[in-house]
Amino acid sequence: MKVLVVAEHARGRLNPSTARTLAAAKLLGPATVVVFAADPGPVAAAAAALEGVAEVLTVTDPAHAEPRAACLAPQLAELSLGFSHVLAPSTTFGKDLLPRAAALAGCPQVSDLMAVVDARTFKRPIYAGNVITTVRVPDTVTVYATVRTASFKEVGATGDAAPVRAATPSASLPTHTRFVRLESARSERPDLQSATRVVSGGRGVGSKENFAVVYRIADLLGAAVGASRAAVDAGFVPNDLQVGQTGKIIAPDLYLAVGISGAIQHLTGIKDAGTIVAINKDGEAPIFEVADLGLVGDLFAVLPELERLIVEARR
Amino acid sequence: MKVLVPIKRVVDYNVRVALKRDGSGVELAGVKMSINPFDEIAVEEALRLKERGVVTEVVVVTIATNEAQAQLRTALAMGADRAVQVDPTGLGEVQPLHAARLLKALVDREQPGLVLMGKQAIDDDCNQTGQMLAALWDRPQCTFTSRLEVSGSVLKGTREVDAGLETLECDLPAVVTTDLRLNEPRFVKMPDIMKAKSKRLEVVPAASLGVTAPPALVTTGFAPPPKRSGGRKVADAAELVSALRDRGIL
Numbered sequence: 148m149k150v151l152v153v154a155e156h157a158r159g160r161l162n163p164s165t166a167r168t169l170a171a172a173k174l175l176g177p178a179t180v181v182v183f184a185a186d187p188g189p190v191a192a193a194a195a196a197l198e199g200v201a202e203v204l205t206v207t208d209p210a211h212a213e214p215r216a217a218c219l220a221p222q223l224a225e226l227s228l229g230f231s232h233v234l235a236p237s238t239t240f241g242k243d244l245l246p247r248a249a250a251l252a253g254c255p256q257v258s259d260l261m262a263v264v265d266a267r268t269f270k271r272p273i274y275a276g277n278v279i280t281t282v283r284v285p286d287t288v289t290v291y292a293t294v295r296t297a298s299f300k301e302v303g304a305t306g307d308a309a310p311v312r313a314a315t316p317s318a319s320l321p322t323h324t325r326f327v328r329l330e331s332a333r334s335e336r337p338d339l340q341s342a343t344r345v346v347s348g349g350r351g352v353g354s355k356e357n358f359a360v361v362y363r364i365a366d367l368l369g370a371a372v373g374a375s376r377a378a379v380d381a382g383f384v385p386n387d388l389q390v391g392q393t394g395k396i397i398a399p400d401l402y403l404a405v406g407i408s409g410a411i412q413h414l415t416g417i418k419d420a421g422t423i424v425a426i427n428k429d430g431e432a433p434i435f436e437v438a439d440l441g442l443v444g445d446l447f448a449v450l451p452e453l454e455r456l457i458v459e460a461r462r
Numbered sequence: 463m464k465v466l467v468p469i470k471r472v473v474d475y476n477v478r479v480a481l482k483r484d485g486s487g488v489e490l491a492g493v494k495m496s497i498n499p500f501d502e503i504a505v506e507e508a509l510r511l512k513e514r515g516v517v518t519e520v521v522v523v524t525i526a527t528n529e530a531q532a533q534l535r536t537a538l539a540m541g542a543d544r545a546v547q548v549d550p551t552g553l554g555e556v557q558p559l560h561a562a563r564l565l566k567a568l569v570d571r572e573q574p575g576l577v578l579m580g581k582q583a584i585d586d587d588c589n590q591t592g593q594m595l596a597a598l599w600d601r602p603q604c605t606f607t608s609r610l611e612v613s614g615s616v617l618k619g620t621r622e623v624d625a626g627l628e629t630l631e632c633d634l635p636a637v638v639t640t641d642l643r644l645n646e647p648r649f650v651k652m653p654d655i656m657k658a659k660s661k662r663l664e665v666v667p668a669a670s671l672g673v674t675a676p677p678a679l680v681t682t683g684f685a686p687p688p689k690r691s692g693g694r695k696v697a698d699a700a701e702l703v704s705a706l707r708d709r710g711i712l
Contacts, residue, residue, distance in 0.1 A: 157625065215630070216593065217602055239623040242589050243605045246558070250594035255559050255679050258588045272687065273586050274479045278488055281683035288677045323633040324602040327618065331626035340624060380643065386608065386622045392587070393642060395624065401711050411478065418690060422709060424702065430695075439693035440705050452699040460703060460712060 148176030148266055151227055153235040153244065154194050156184065161193040163341040164236035166301035168294045169199050172234055173302060174263040177201035181226060181314070183219050185212035195309040198302040204314040213326035214240060220247035221318035227252060227289055231266070237293035237396070238340070249291035257282055257292040271295070275392040276415035296340070297398035297419040332385045339388060342371035345399040345420075347390055349413075350377035351406020351427065351446060358383050360450045361405055367457055373397070375407045391416035406446050409434030426450070463575035463634075464519045465508040468565055469501040469537055471530040472585040481684055488684065497533045500580025503640045506647040507610060508578050509541045516612045517576070519543050523568060525550055525561050531663060538658035539650040545661070550668040559676045562594035567671035569599055574635060576617070581606050581639040592639035602632035608643040
């Protein structure tokens with residue numbers, strides 16, 4: 148088994164999704180991590196220190212300053228020769244890139260790999276996680292898979308660093324796809340995808356202004372902020388906070404759902420959370436079917452009270 | 463410019479699917495079927511481009527047996543100009559790479575300036591076909607798009623990515639896959655359903671497209687997801703705080 152893992156990174160930092168993908172790779176064999184970047188140095192060093200990494204390949208090109216699938220896929224498909232498996236995180240980065248590379252290599256792809264049964268057999272969810280299938284990849288092809296990061300815990304760093312080597316794929320980069328800009332609501336809060344605590348608000352929060360109560364309790368708990376699709380559609384918060392089938396799939400230790408009724412598409416994004424707490428005024432809301440702790444009540448009365456009690460408890 | 467819109471017939475968004483009793487698959491008998499919601503958004507976007515005068519013809523295509531003609535007719539009723547059914551009878555289950563190869567063959571025949579399609583089907587949740595088609599066609603892909611402008615020979619698409627909103631500029635022809643917030647599809651009106659009956663629906667046997675079937679994944683099992691049992695209700699914030707402390711969370 149030789150496993151190639153595509154590193155996801157931004158602004159010189161390795162995304163935690165890579166360490167989670169490596170946890171899946173570890174079940175298959177030693178991993179080679181490939182870093183496509185304009186300046187791969189810091190990211191390659193971070194990857195080289197992670198558990199299960201045998202080697203790091205760097206592909207340096209100014210064009211990779213902003214990752215675009217059309218540029219990465221031909222190089223990735225070329226580098227994948229000689230590997231039995233090619234894995235990427237099932238984030239928007241990996242979902243965009245991997246099918247393009249798989250198609251060039253003539254291989255089918257396993258999306259959202261959630262468990263490894265054996266080297267060619269995996270479990271993955273379909274129908275928004277309401278059914279889990281077991282699929283087998285034929286022996287004749289390289290296994291291409293995106294890894295459902297919520298199903299795996301990040302591997303840690305080891306004492307010694309794996310060797311880093313420059314790779315120079317010959318595939319030429321297309322010029323037909325150009326990066327224009329990234330609008331990112333950067334915040335000092337923890338990253339939603341990797342946070343150990345998340346507070347999410349839904350339609351019940353009522354408005355963009357009211358979302359302040361969600362941010363307040365999140366800051367008090369050191370939590371990331373998330374939202375249901377309804378809250379994003381209503382314009383309360385930006386799209387990158389959406390949790391669920393078409394948003395982010397997360398696995399925090401604590402998930403506090405505020406004013407979220409709990410549509411199936413939302414629940415599929417939080418199934419792997421440690422403790423789910425729901426606050427909703429409708430006692431029949433489906434969120435209570437999965438919540439470990441449920442509180443039926445008006446969130447605008449409950450949250451200030453909760454805030455006061457948490458502060459008090461810390462004194 | 464012509465737009466090709468691949469659509470898929472799937473179990474309706476509102477249906478809670480169940481496994482067959484013998485565990486051999488998902489129960490589809492008697493279940494309401496619809497156009498995959500992301501594909502419906504793609505159809506709507508194509509129609510809006512036509513209404514803005516950017517596009518001259520909207521062609522919807524599906525790779526499915528005859529039952530999916532109902533979904534093609536719905537797309538025609540929404541306003542698409544004509545439909546193509548690629549009939550895969552005899553080919554077994556068509557997975558994303560196979561679908562992408564069939565669509566590529568159709569793209570060669572139809573020569574669209576744009577392919578607009580859903581980012582994923584809500585049945586297999588693969589999220590692959592658009593990217594695979596773009597790869598085989600060697601053209602740009604703009605996936606998970608929530609805003610689209612087309613002018614002249616380029617498109618500008620805003621993508622919903624984990625870090626926020628990314629805007630790409632792509633030369634045409636290109637593949638755009640749609641996200642939920644791109645638009646809200648129109649409702650189909652009765653007279654349009656009648657009109658759609660006279661629109662052209664061409665059936666193309668998949669075998670006639672000269673496509674080699676790629677190696678496919680073999681599904682060996684279906685199971686319900688691990689159940690998360692609900693816990694208990696607490697009376698007030700004080701009880702919640704003490705329960706969280708008991709669990710070592712606070």
